[in-house]
Amino acid sequence: MAKKPNKLKARLPRGFADRSADDIRATDEMVSKIRQVYERYGFDPVETPAFEYTDCLGKFLPDTDRPNAGVFSVQDDDEQWMSLRYDLTAPLARHVSENINEIQLPYRTYRNGWVFRNEKPGPGRFRQFMQFDADTVGAPGVQADAEMCMMMADTMEALGIPRGQYVIRVNNRKVLDGVLEAIGLSGDENADRRLTVLRAIDKLDKFGIEGVRLLLGEGRKDESGDFTKGAELASDAIDTIIAFVSGSGQLENAGIDELKTMAEIFAACGYGSDQIKVDTSVVRGLEYYTGMVYEAELLFDVTNEKGEVVQFGSVGGGGRYDGLVKRFTGRDVPATGFSIGVSRLMTALKNLGKLSASDVVAPVLVTVMDGDTEALGRYQKMVQDLRTAGIRAEMYQGNWKKFGNQLKYADRRGCPIAIIQGSDEREAGELQIKDLIEGTWLASESTDVDNVTWRESRPAQITIKEADLVDTVRGILDAQAEDRQRAQEGQ
RNA sequence: GCAGACGUAGCUCAGUUGGUUAGAGCGUCGGAUUGUGGCUCCGAAGGUCGGUGGUUCGAAUCCACUCGUCUGUACCA
Secondary structure, X not given: OOOOOOOOOOOOOOOOOOOOHHHHHHHHHHHHHHHHHHHHOOOEEOOOOOEEEHHHHOOOOOOOOOOOOEOOEEEOOOOOEEEEOOOOHHHHHHHHHHOOOOOOOOEEEEEEEEEEOEOOOEOOEOXXXXXXXXEEEOOOOHHHHHHHHHXXXXXXXXXXXXXXXXXXXXXXXXXXXXXXXXXXXXXXXXXXXXXXXXXXXXXXXXXXXXXXXXXXXXXEEOOOOXXXXXXXXXXXXXXXXXXXXXXXXXXXXXXXXXXXXXXXXXXXXXOOOOOEEEOOOOOOOOOOOOOEEEEEEEOOOEEOOOOOEEOOOEEEEEEEOOOOOHHHHOOOOOEEEEEEEHHHHHHHHHHHOOOOOOOOOOOEEEOOOOOOHHHHHHHHHHHHHHHHOOOOEEEOOOOOOOHHHXXXXXXXXXXXXXXXXXXXXXXXXXXXXXXXXXXXXXXXXXXXXXXXXHHHHOOOEEEEEHHHHHHHHHHHHHHHHHHHHHHHHHO
């Protein structure tokens, strides 16, 4: 056997995805709905690049052991480390700090873009994904946080998620700090333990009360038998925390007061607990949040491709980060903002059926039966006439000599209509207009017809005068659109 | 990172205690049909059995290592 040439294997890096036409259109539609809400709230767009100097992004400086832990980093030719951004908040803090003298505070801004994380990918979890953020920089008041939550709720509804199918959960980091203090976990020497406790609390919706109890104590065994070490708290401390996160604990501190103020704002603005509610188990990221934290959670079941119900968790979140700009400027610039995971949310909406199947119809296909220059010019002219009338259209660009293939192409491409003009029609100044949607239906109704009879019947095909091309096509397209509309409503 | 399961054609999967030339369905391509999609019929292409090494007369099958995928878990700024 002849030796095979060493063919290059085409492969996508793991954790990355190609996006189809449908995905791109659906994303564009989603993004535009989100943008409309943010614009209405008076936010302005800003864009920062995908790369930042690594030290500007946060605590991750590449070390020699794992230069890319968590982030994708490269060294510039002047040996400075740069990284792909892993969120849109740190770059915003950099942008604001760098332009602090030009920017009018409070600065209300939004932006969407790709972010990158160098970590283990999973289903619905990619190493490149899109986020859509909104932030108010330079506003210390709780009102700014409250506005964020309300805007998040409005956004969910603008995306077609009905009230009751989502909830914005709010908490205040200061509250949790108070709880930790109450069980004697204050001070630097307990920093690690505090983290473990916060992480355990964050898993309430995943593991339930009992799971969290285990993580606060000895530890917990997962389904594969692997053991996770717990925080090893005393049992009365565990009880205090459990009581607190399940809503029955008592505590007075600044965090609670702020939450009360927020609740009043929500009530005054007409947002009920079916939209936004205080939930003392919300933790969010551990690093930079200083006060309010909030997250958007979907309450409906999401089934994946295999038909399994999956725990979807949050589709967005944020909070107050008063220290992030100060790192650069030394000035106190309080800020609050949130981020929507566009890619994740889109997966969920797709499953909810809220993602309207693309309105874009495939182009009308002008078939080719005569390949000489003059004839090709005539076909191309038909295409241009249709395009001028605002109708998507294209001329067949493959091997025109196999006519059957042209219709097969149109069929698979989903073309609504095919235009046919052979020499017979040409001489009569006529065109054949074939309704491919109607034809598909006819074909499914008559499966036992032999091929010759099927072909000679020329299903769903009419003959018209050349001059009537645009009007006829438009008429058929309109009728097809009505049918689609009716079918959708009938569901 | 840790733990477990699984890797056979483009896809979904068969493949006997280790035994000749590794199969099927679907899909793809060609033909029946130089001017009509579907159905039908005929034919063809397509495989380093994830990789490397070992055991054996002989490995898709057994062993070791490795890579990859999936599931759980950890981390997630």
